[in-house]
Each structure stands twice: as structure tokens, then as C-alpha cells.
């Protein structure tokens with residue numbers, strides 16, 4: 019961990035309106051190279067909207083997100099993905115009857131030489147690309163979750179919840195992103211499963227050089243354990259920023275959470 023990190027992403031004046039609702043309100047923030055940044059805030063505070071704008075699913079009403087020296091606002095999701103931003107979703111996007119291999123490859127179809135359907139249905143003709151994918155996926159699973167390597171061609175529906183989550187994270191990592199966005203990876207898992215998944219994520223960060231991770235998470239023990247820094251949203255604004263200890267001691271953060279519970 020170095021103290022002189024560069025900003026990988028620079029967000030300035032980012033505003034996202036849905037009709038009369040302002041989901042992101044003149045947001046200024048940075049994501050630093052190699053950090054694990056926790057994104058916190060009450061329900062509806064704009065966290066997922068931020069991911070959706072950063073990955074090109076929504077076009078911001080105003081403001082900029084500078085990544086790789088370019089403003090991503092207005093770029094298509096595929097362009098942003100190809101430039102190294104990958105994500106997981108709050109709800110699983112796995113196709114349960116398909117194998118681990120197929121699910122992971124589908125996630126990367128934008129990088130494929132011959133397009134998704136060509137590859138899925140004409141595998142023999144494109145053996146070389148197929149073999150390269152098997153090799154890449156095995157290498158990734160070996161880093162992330164070695165027991166999954168031997169189950170590459172089993173359907174996802176036969177896997178536990180935590181393994182499914184691992185598969186989703188591997189799918190996001192296949193493109194070797196510089197920035198990985200994880201939307202509530204602990205959702206639906208037990209404490210033990212969550213602990214194990216977080217351990218895996220720390221392992222991955224240790225092995226994939228300079229990967230930045232932004233984690234939306236409600237489990238405070240997860241945030242405390244794996245983040246280097248946290249940012250707290252409330253009503254689409256950044257209300258606090260700092261270490262876990264700093265943000266949990268912050269009066270504005272306490273009010274935002276207590277206000278929600280009241």
C-alpha cells in the first residue's frame with residue numbers, strides 16, 4: 019500500500035435526475051489507483067445509480083467522470099467495459115442452467131474475436147479462441163477459487179450461493195479490469211460465506227496488480243475489514259469521506275443512518 023496514489027477516476031459535479039428526483043447531486047469524489055473504496059449510505063442514497071452512470075447504463079444530467087484521461091459520460095457501456103471498468107450487480111445475473119465456463123465467457127463477449135453466438139455455437143471451428151478462454155478462466159479461478167477449476171463445465175445451478183457469487187466476480191475479472199465495481203456482494207449470504215468471499219476478494223486484490231475496487235455494502239464489518247477508505251452518500255450527496263473509523267464517528271453519518279431508522 020503506497021501513500022502517493024494517483025486518482026484513477028475523478029468525478030466532478032455529477033448530477034443524475036430522474037424526473038423530479040435528484041439521485042446524484044453535484045457529486046465530487048475520486049477513486050484512487052489500487053484502493054478498495056467502500057460506498058455507503060442509506061437505501062436510495064444513490065450508490066447503485068453511481069455505478070450505473072459510471073458504467074454507461076445511465077447518462078448523467080450534468081457533470082463529468084474522468085477515467086483514463088477521458089470523460090466517460092456519453093460513452094457506450096461496451097466502450098467503458100473495454101477500457102477496463104467491470105461490475106457485478108445486486109441481483110445475480112447468472113444463467114443457472116449454463117455451465118460456469120459459459121456464464122463467465124458470456125460476460126466477456128464484448129472482447130471476443132468472433133462474437134458471442136459464433137463462439138457458443140461453433141466452438142469446434144474456433145477451437146483456438148475457445149482453448150485460450152479455458153486457459154484464461156482456469157488461471158483466474160486458480161487465483162480466485164481453486165476448487166472451482168475442476169467444476170468449470172458443471173451447470174451453475176449445482177453451486178452454492180457463495181460459489182455463484184465467486185463465479186460472478188470471476189466473470190467481472192475476466193477482462194482484467196482496472197476498476198471492479200461490486201454491488202452488495204454479501205447480499206443473501208450468511209456471515210461465514212460473506213467472510214470467505216471477502217477473503218477471496220482481498221486475495222485477488224493482492225494478486226492482480228493495481229486493481230481498484232469499489233464496494234457497495236451494508237455489512238459494516240465487511241466495510242471495516244476490507245476497505246482502505248470509505249465514502250458515504252445521503253440523498254445523492256457525499257456527506258463523509260475517510261477511514262472506516264472516521265466515517266463511523268462522523269455526526270452527519272450517524273444522523274443519516276438514525277434518520278433512516280426512525
Ligand SMILES: Nc1ncnc2c1ncn2[C@@H]1O[C@H](COP(=O)(O)OP(=O)(O)OP(=O)(O)O)[C@@H](O)[C@H]1O
Pocket residue numbers: 036039040041059060061062063064065066067068
Ligand atoms: N431508473 C430509475 N428511474 C427512476 N428513479 C430511479 C431509477 N434508478 C434509481 N432511482 C431512484 O434514485 C434514487 C437512488 O437509488 P439508488 O438505487 O441509486 O440507491 P442506493 O443507494 O443504491 O440504494 P440501495 O441501497 O437501496 O440499493 C432512489 O430514490 C431511486 O428510487
